[in-house]
Amino acid sequence: xxxxxxxxxxxxxxxxxxxxxxxxxxxxxxxxxxxxxxxxxxxxxxxxxxxxxxxxxxxxxxxxxxxxxxxxxxxxxxxxxxxxxxxxxxxxxxxxxxxxxxxxxxxxxxxxxxxxxxxxxxxxxxxxxxxxxxxxxxxxxxxxxxxxxxxxxxxxxxxxxxxxxxxxxxxxxxxxxxxxxxxxxxxxxxxxxxxxxxxxxxxxxxxxxx
Numbered sequence: 001x002x003x004x005x006x007x008x009x010x011x012x013x014x015x016x017x018x019x020x021x022x023x024x025x026x027x028x029x030x031x032x033x034x035x036x037x038x039x040x041x042x043x044x045x046x047x048x049x050x051x052x053x054x055x056x057x058x059x060x061x062x063x064x065x066x067x068x069x070x071x072x073x074x075x076x077x078x079x080x081x082x083x084x085x086x087x088x089x090x091x092x093x094x095x096x097x098x099x100x101x102x103x104x105x106x107x108x109x110x111x112x113x114x115x116x117x118x119x120x121x122x123x124x125x126x127x128x129x130x131x132x133x134x135x136x137x138x139x140x141x142x143x144x145x146x147x148x149x150x151x152x153x154x155x156x157x158x159x160x161x162x163x164x165x166x167x168x169x170x171x172x173x174x175x176x177x178x179x180x181x182x183x184x185x186x187x188x189x190x191x192x193x194x195x196x197x198x199x200x201x202x203x204x205x206x207x208x209x210x
Contacts, residue, residue: 002105003130007039007065011184011196012107015145016045023051023141027190028136032103033094033136035087035129040066041081042105042145044073052079058112060084079094086118091132103143105134110150122154127161134167141206147184155181158200178203189196 003008019042023030028198032051034043039062043055047070057063058174063082070080076121083090087108106129112120131148146158162168180201185193 006014008041009038009196011186012147014184015199016041018101019045019103019105019143019145020049020121022049029061030102031100033091033101033133034105035091035133036106036108037066038062038107040069040106042107044070044075046103046105047075047078048073048082050152054081054085054101056085056087056090058086064079088129088132091129091136095132095135098152100138101136102138102141103145106130106133107144107147110148122148122150126153126158130158130167131167132160134165137167144202145199147197153198155183155200157197158198158208162200162202166204176204176206178205192193 012162030051032046032053034053034055036039037043037055037057040055043053043066046053055063055066057066063084067080067082070076070078087106106126108122108126108129109120110122126146126148133144144162159179162179163172168177180199182199184196184199186196187193
């Protein structure tokens with residue numbers, strides 16, 4: 001881009017591999033929501049595994065780039081909805097519509113502006129959005145991926161919040177709720193790591209039949 005962005009974040013590769021795992025029982029009917037989707041690498045990872053995906057970003061050029069990337073990856077006819085919208089407002093509308101998703105991906109910025117000009121601050125606005133996303137998750141089997149870059153918030157803050165979240169309490173108590181949290185990195189040929197933010201992955205594959 002004119003700003004020097006390449007439109008791809010290779011430090012997210014481990015998250016893309018995680019997203020490519022199919023849903024239990026198959027992904028042909030499983031729904032996924034990619035908020036702050038940018039140019040769509042996570043959307044493509046989900047789509048190639050069969051997920052029906054809602055791809056949302058506040059910037060129209062990013063959504064156009066995601067559509068072009070999907071076309072180049074042979075996904076022109078795959079069920080992907082491309083939306084230019086405010087993530088928090090869209091998630092709230094989906095909750096009112098009683099929509100549910102197997103997989104939700106969030107990679108919000110530390111600071112930004114919504115389509116209506118409202119200011120976004122990660123340390124303030126992530127938590128109510130997380131509450132909405134937890135309510136949008138399927139109850140029997142689900143995944144949640146949260147990643148970001150912030151000097152004031154890290155993976156331990158997000159994981160601690162999820163451990164306290166009321167909608168997840170029965171899943172933690174029932175067992176089987178898996179969590180992974182750490183730092184994304186780029187490593188050069190000499191083995192030197194460059195920190196590239198945090199990630200938290202949460203998965204509930206469902207309980208085995210009694």
